[in-house]
Amino acid sequence: MPAAAPPATPRARTVVARATALSKVYGHGETRVTALDSVSVEFHRAEFTAIMGPSGSGKSTLMHCMAGLDTVSSGSARIGDTELASLGDRQLTRLRRDKVGFVFQAFNLLPTLTALENITLPMDIAGRRPDPEWLGQIVTTLGLSGRLGHRPNQLSGGQQQRVAVARALTAKPEIIFADEPTGNLDSRSGAELLGFLAESVRALEQTVVMVTHDPVAASYADRVLFLADGRIVDELHRPTADAVLDRMRSLPGAHAPDPRS
Amino acid sequence: MLRTALRNLLAHKARLLMTALAVLLGTAFVSGTLVFSDSVGSAFRNRTAKSLDDVAVSVTAGGGPADTGRLDARAAAAVRAVPGVTRVRPSVHGTVTVADRDGNPAGREWGSQGANYSPDDGGKDGKDSRYPLRTGRGPSAPDEVALDARTAERTGARLGGTVRLAVDGPVITKKLVGTVGTDDPRVESGGSLALFDTRTAQQLLGTKGEFTELVVSAAPGTDQDALAAKVRAALPQGLQAQSGKALAAEQSKVIDKETKSIRNTFLVFAGIALFVGVFIIANTFTMLIAQRTREIALLRAVGASRRQVVRSVLIEAGVLGLVASAVGFVLGLGIAVGLRSVLDANGASLPDGPLVIEPSAVLSALAVGTAVTVLAAWLPSRKAARIAPVEALSAVDQPAAPRSLVLRNAIGGVLTALGVAIMLYVTTIRDSSGLQTAMAGSALTLTGVIVLAPLLSRPFVALFGRLTARFSGVSGTLARRNALRNPRRTAATASALMIGLTLITGFTVVAISADRGVDRMGAQDLTADYKVTSTGFGGMSPEVARTLGGQPGVDAAVPIRMTGFTSHGAPAGLRTTNLGSLTKVTDLKVREGSLAAVRGTSVAVSDEYAEQRALRVGSSLPMEFYDGKKATARVAAVYAKNDVLSDALAAPSFVNPHLDKVLDQEVLVKAAPGASGDLPATLRKALGANPIMKIQSRDDLRRESAGNIDDVLYLMYGLLGMAVVIAVIGVVNTLAMSVFERTREIGMLRAIGLARAGVRSMVRLESVMIAMFGAVLGVGLGVFLAWSGGHLLRSSFPQYEMVVPWARIGVFLLLALAVGVLAAVWPARRAARLNVLESIGSQ
Structure with a gap:
């Protein structure tokens, strides 16, 4: 078992993102599906949150709504002081560029760009120069120093995901969303990547929200939110993999997934 | 595998749309060309067939020894006496230019026809069935003329009014007595027709008492060839008889040749369009196969052979090609119609006729479209065959690493170098013999660059x-x-x-x-301001230059008389003119000797001709004129090669005796300083507003x-x-x-x-x-x-x-x-x- 994050010192708990009575409904009439049912949650600075739940529980939808990738049916989703529901596509795009970082399950990188170019891509889109000191720190932290000139197809799966994390970090976003970032990795690379994510929260004071269905992955987080049927049904602080697994088993109507390790 | 191929086709129909469009346009071009040329050819053929309808046998002069027989009333009588002949129409035709209101030609230069109005059977009802009357009556007196209705309308001539026309000399006027219809294609497609009574037509267009053609009619069902043989036997020496059928076949051959040459020109461009299409088809199939790698690998994994995979891709291409070609063919019909209106608008004046769709046109369009598509998909299909079954299982959706371009670059480099070398060699060729070489070199260079393009x-x-x-x-x-x-x-x-x-x-x-x-x-x-020429045969009488020279605002009007000679068996051009004022109308540079010395039997030659024949001032030049007489000239001057003057220049007194008729081919007019801009109008008027006179500014x-x-x-x-x-x-x-x-x-x-x-x-x-x-x-x-x-x-x-x-x-x-x-x-x-x-x- 990897070591859990060190006990958080009781700092000023700044809220960087907040959902209030957030609902998301797909379709209408017969095919109406409520993906999120009045969810309220806060994400704090320098905190690593994992969102867990069986498939169809709404965990990805919550992340998409909070990240400005999907629209909200009712309620509010805020990043900082910005209400996402009030933004148009152009402003949302800008918000994602400047305030949000992303790590997807796969296909994070542009094959035509080198690792370094991929890392600085959001800055290039914004037309800003990355802070070299910060960039150096990230690259070193993620162990990518020798790989910056490589193209994605010259990197291993783990290295590719680390480049994706580095990219998410460079613009110093308010919050980073990671969608099953270890889903395509073997357990060793997965553990390594989760270690880096936790490290970036602890040492670089970043805020990370990660969707996963892997209890081991969730055990790297500071807290775990459990979703079922579009609602937050439970919360666990400083979790261990076993504790997470126990909670999963007790979720209403859900069967626990196979632990991967 | 057929089902797989069809399913794929349907699944990707949106993506194949552009490819289908490329095939479709190429085929449309091909089928449009084919249908167009078939239609035009058939319209032309119908028209000649119609105009030869009542021609059983045609008798014309020629075909005998140099001094041909006379096609006169006696010959006509001899033909009429042949059993089986029902009617002989003696016909006279030639070129007659009708003037419009401004004195310009009313019809196109090559369509300005003149003929005799020859009432059927010696004029019992006074009508000529070749030219159905629209208004008035046929001409029967020397001062009368009939025009085709369209020309009459165009010139604004009215019955009883005067018509101004010219044959090969000054303007003549006749009274308009009637308008007629005609199916002469030359007239219908923008020409003009003037009809005279037979005697006047003979006077204007030919030698007195002779005809241009005897049109022989026979009872329906007569064997034309047999009749032609009988007529031939009855004819005096030097006249020839041809059956209407043989004439139609001959004309049909000419039409075929012409439509074929138009068709082939267009097909070359259709071919280029299809060739360009090949790149798009190949590109599309390469991309489709890359996207379908896993699917194809799965097929291979469950037991499809390489050949089946290739076949499936080719069937897909074939069906796509066939469907696109079929649609393209329909579009091609539109192109065929459009092509005609485009050419008509540009003055081609094609005969009217229905759209003719030959089965061969349909088949070739479909075959070409399908074949091109299948051929273009062939290389990508080989690529599909190389996909290994194991690729179905690979989790990572990474496109295969692109194959190395080294071989391709090497081939492209060699082709390009070869092509460029050939083209550089072409620059050293000094005549047109290198055309084939240049085309091969161009094709090679183009291919080479296409191959090299990725690099x-x-x-x-x-x-x-x-x-x-x-x-x-x-x-x-x-x-x-x-x-x-x-x-x-x-x-x-x-x-x-x-x-x-x-x-x-x-x-x-x-x-x-x-x-x-x-x-x-x-x-x-040329330093003259205007060039006056005649569209008639032979040229203009020397009077023209004199008249023009006397007009106000004219500094000089210099006649150029063109003829030629042979020297040591080699032909050369010879000009004579008013030597005194020649330098006013052409930029003549005398290299050696003096122009003033060109008199009597002395000539001036161009430097180019002098070099060819090793001549210099003082050399003697043996000349044989067109009338067969020989003379020895002395070279008095050498001038820089000059387009107005050709190879040699001599005094009129030396040249004129050898000419059949003393006529000028060009009159070059130099305007006096400060002459008014209306000079061309003045000149035209001075020439009697003659429609055969062309006055052109520089x-x-x-x-x-x-x-x-x-x-x-x-x-x-x-x-x-x-x-x-x-x-x-x-x-x-x-x-x-x-x-x-x-x-x-x-x-x-x-x-x-x-x-x-x-x-x-x-x-x-x-x-x-x-x-x-x-x-x-x-x-x-x-x-x-x-x-x-x-x-x-x-x-x-x-x-x-x-x-x-x-x-x-x-x-x-x-x-x-x-x-x-x-x-x-x-x-x-x-x-x-x-x-x-x-x-x-x-x-």
């Missing part, structure tokens, strides 16, 4: 990317990387555009250079030759336009496919903050890079081929010198830029509209 795309895109990087930001970088991502695809797309632009640029450079050459030719030797002369070149050039643009349109479809196709392939990438870019406008500009810039790459290659290659091939024109056209029309080339490049932007509109919009979440999650 060339790198530096070009890099350079172009650097140019745009300043104002396009990250979208520009991404576009550049995308364009370089698959050099083969970029190159194939650009090559399609390059082919069209190479040909367009090549033709433009040669045509514009030739145009300038013609210009120079006119400006170089600008007119220039336009006359240049106008042709311009027309040809615009026709070329039109024909090559189809190839360019297909190439543009290719760009749209490639971009749409690329956008589809890169859906997830675009989703990811949007997620991390690239705005829709950024996505659009990324796609647009890639499109512009591809288009500009093709355009720059095409323009460069076109200029090179025009430069090297142009050397072949030098011998027959010494004034030719290459001119690069920069302005027009600039327009081509701008158009290519516009094409790039336009081609990207739809794919860019699609890319920008992609839903971020769906894109990221898509396979």
Whole structure:
């Protein structure tokens, strides 16, 4: 078992993102599906949150709504002081560029760009120069120093995901969303990547929200939110993999997934 | 496997749309050409058949020894006496130019007909069935004329009014007594027809008492060939008889030959369009197969053989080709109709007739379209066969590493080098014998550059990317990387555009250079302000020059009399003129001797002729004139080669005795300083507003030759336009496919903050890079081929010198830029509209 994050010192708990009575409904009439049912949650600075739940529980939808990738049916989703529901596509795009970082399950990188170019891509889109000191720190932290000139197809799966994390970090976003970032990795690379994510929260004071269905992955987080049927049904602080697994088993109507390790 | 192929076809119908469009347009061009030429050919044939309807046998002069028999009333009587002959119509025809209100020709020069009005059977009812009367009556007195109704309308002539016309001399006037209809194709397609009574027609058009043709009719069902033989036997020596059937067959052969040559010219351009289409088809199938790798691997894993995979791809291509060709054929019918109106609008005056759809046209269009598609899909299908079954299982959806370009570059390098070497060799050829070599060299160079295009795309895109990087930001970088991502695809797309632009640029450079050459030719030797010529035979009486010389505002009117001689068996041109004022109308440079010494039997020769014959001042030159008389001339002067004066110049007193008739072919008029701009009108009036007289200013002369070149050039643009349109479809196709392939990438870019406008500009810039790459290659290659091939024109056209029309080339490049932007509109919009979440999650 990897070591859990060190006990958080009781700092000023700044809220960087907040959902209030957030609902998301797909379709209408017969095919109406409520993906999120009045969810309220806060994400704090320098905190690593994992969102867990069986498939169809709404965990990805919550992340998409909070990240400005999907629209909200009712309620509010805020990043900082910005209400996402009030933004148009152009402003949302800008918000994602400047305030949000992303790590997807796969296909994070542009094959035509080198690792370094991929890392600085959001800055290039914004037309800003990355802070070299910060960039150096990230690259070193993620162990990518020798790989910056490589193209994605010259990197291993783990290295590719680390480049994706580095990219998410460079613009110093308010919050980073990671969608099953270890889903395509073997357990060793997965553990390594989760270690880096936790490290970036602890040492670089970043805020990370990660969707996963892997209890081991969730055990790297500071807290775990459990979703079922579009609602937050439970919360666990400083979790261990076993504790997470126990909670999963007790979720209403859900069967626990196979632990991967 | 057939079912798989069909399923695939249906599944990808949107993506195959552009490919189908490329095939469709190419086939439409082919079938349009075929249907057009069949229709026009059949219309022409119908018309000749109709005009030969009542001709059983035609008797004409000629076919015997030099002094031919007389086609006169006696011969007509002899023919009428042949059993089986029901009627003999003695016909007289020739060229008669009718004047319109302004004294200009009322019809086209080559369609100005004159004939006799010969009432059937010696005039029992006074009507000639060849020319049905519309109004009035047929001409029966020497001062009467009938016109075809259309010409009468055009000239505004009324019954009882006067008609002004000319045959080969001064204007004559006749009274209009009737208007007629005719099915003479030359008249119907923009000519004019003037009819006289037989005796007047003979007087005006031929020798007195003789006819041009005896048209023999026979009872229906008569064996024409047998009758022709009988007539032939009854004819005096020197006359020939041909059956109507034989004439029709002969004309039909001529028509076939002409329509075939039009058809082949168009087919060459249709072929170019299809060839361009090949690149697009090949590109599409390569992309489809790449996208379907896992699916094909799965088929292989469950037991499909390599051959079955190949066959499945080829069946897919075949069905696509067949369907697109069928639609293309229908579109081709529209093109056939359109082609006729375009040519009609440009004055081709084709006969009317229904659209003729031969089964062979349908079959060839379908066969060509299908074959081209299958052939173009053949290489990609081989690629599909190489997909290993294990690729079905690979989790990572990484496209296979592109194959090395080393072999391709080597082949391309060799082909290009060979082609360029041949073209450089062509520049040393001094006559037109190198045409085949030049064509082979051009084809080789073009092929070489197509093969090399992937290699060339790198530096070009890099350079172009650097140019745009300043104002396009990250979208520009991404576009550049995308364009370089698959050099083969970029190159194939650009090559399609390059082919069209190479040909367009090549033709433009040669045509514009030739145009300038013609210009120079006119400006170089001619210093006269107007050139007066006659469209009649022979020329103008010396009176014309005298009349013109006496007009106010005329400084000099110099007649040029043209003839020739042979010396030591070699023919040469000879001119005679008013030597005193010659230098006023032509820029004559005397190199040796003096023009004043050209009198008696002394001549002046051009330096070129002098060099050929090793002549100098004082040499003697043996001459044989066209009348067979011989003389020995002395060279008194040598002048720089001059187009007005040809090889040799002599005094009229030396030349005139050897001429059949003393006529001038040209009168060159120099205006007096300060002459009014109405001088041409004055001259025309002085010549009695004669419609056969042509008065052309220097600008007119220039336009006359240049106008042709311009027309040809615009026709070329039109024909090559189809190839360019297909190439543009290719760009749209490639971009749409690329956008589809890169859906997830675009989703990811949007997620991390690239705005829709950024996505659009990324796609647009890639499109512009591809288009500009093709355009720059095409323009460069076109200029090179025009430069090297142009050397072949030098011998027959010494004034030719290459001119690069920069302005027009600039327009081509701008158009290519516009094409790039336009081609990207739809794919860019699609890319920008992609839903971020769906894109990221898509396979």
